[in-house]
Amino acid sequence: MKLAIIGTVGLPAKYGGFETLTEYLTKHLGGKYAITVYCSSKVYAKKLKTYNGARLKYIPLQANGVQSILYDLVSLFSALRYVDTILILGVSGCIVLPLVKAISNKKIIVNIDGLEWKRAKWGKFAKWFLKYSEKLAVNYADTVISDNKVIQQYVRNVYSVDCELIAYGANHTNKEKFTDEVFKQYSFLKDRYAFKVCRIEPENNVHMILEAFSRYPDVNLVMVGNWQKSKYGQDLKGKYAIVKNIHLLNPIYDQHILNQIRSNCYLYIHGHSAGGTNPSLVEAMYLELPIFAYKVNYNKETTACSALYFKDEKELIDMLANTKEEDLSKVARKMKDIADEKYSWEVITNQYASLF
Known part of the structure; x- marks a missing residue:
């Protein structure tokens, strides 16, 4: 069976959740199917012909931003010529x-991701377009995938369509001890710290978290993100980088360094308010980290209502001040148990394979 995967930046994975998903789909299923992965030639200086047994096909457009729709459309119509099944990740090309x-009678499978049209970063037209694309994806795909039970229920309630529930794997992450080189580069890591890594966007509640830590100096915060990508990020970095207990780092592309910083944090902060099952959250769960998560249904579903939740700055400050070490340890163990059961790539890829 010939399968095409479209809608990602490409392989090797170095961007986000869909790329990591594609990495492990090809790793586990590359020997079973003839897989083609569409990649953005704008991102890869070195253009591999194959990876994990999959053929890589390059499109000379950006996979994200204003070119993403055309990127998906070109990939889709290319794939229609020769594959049996197309897995579309995201709805913009739908x-x-x-x-x-x-x-065409090709089998179309769409992972609709989170409710992208709800994100604050989009303007009125973009929100309308994404919502309409979502509607067409759900109504015309042969199979629809959601990564979170809340999204699954939304699709059933709004479109009267049953969709498959498949989350993300997390067992590619590993705990790593600090090296002397990392301590030398980031000396503040020797003190106890909370950690967060995310895109610097309003719906990730970056402003709320920074303000809470600025008002509670007893715990350091280390946050990694793309601060220069938007005025929102630039303004926040300008305001909070001078706060003594807050350390704002630019994106870290060395996975070993990122793993060291994340693995050894005192507390993981998850502020996402949009989307479904977030890959960074399930990775933190697999690393057995105690988690404070923003109180929305997506996050509660992912963590089986077993993390600790905040809805505003005051609640986060209260949790930082009053949560006991023994309670953090209990949460961490529970997160690991849930991740071991639900978020392994072996389970996830077998679920996808059953649909192909």
């Missing part, structure tokens, strides 16, 4: 699915 289904 605007043409009525046409695709009219001219």
